[in-house]
Amino acid sequence: xxxxxxxxxxxxxxxxxxxxxxxxxxxxxxxxxxxxxxxxxxxxxxxxxxxxx
Numbered sequence: 806x807x808x809x810x811x812x813x814x815x816x817x818x819x820x821x822x823x824x825x826x827x828x829x830x831x832x833x834x835x836x837x838x839x840x841x842x843x844x845x846x847x848x849x850x851x852x853x854x855x856x857x858x
Contacts, residue, residue, distance in 0.1 A: 818828075822852065822855045830852065831852060833850055833851065834843075834851050834852055834853045835851040836848070836849065836850050836851065837849045842852060
């Protein structure tokens with residue numbers, strides 16, 4: 806029995822998100838930038854609902 810269609814439960818995770826590929830990031834939900842004396846500029850970016858692959 807061979808079928809090209811997938812059966813079973815759909816994945817719970819959303820679309821693929823890869824840090825090395827900015828085109829997969831989508832729209833940011835929040836971002837922050839802070840300049841520190843010791844480490845220079847620190848940046849934080851947030852995407853709601855992503856799950857690492």
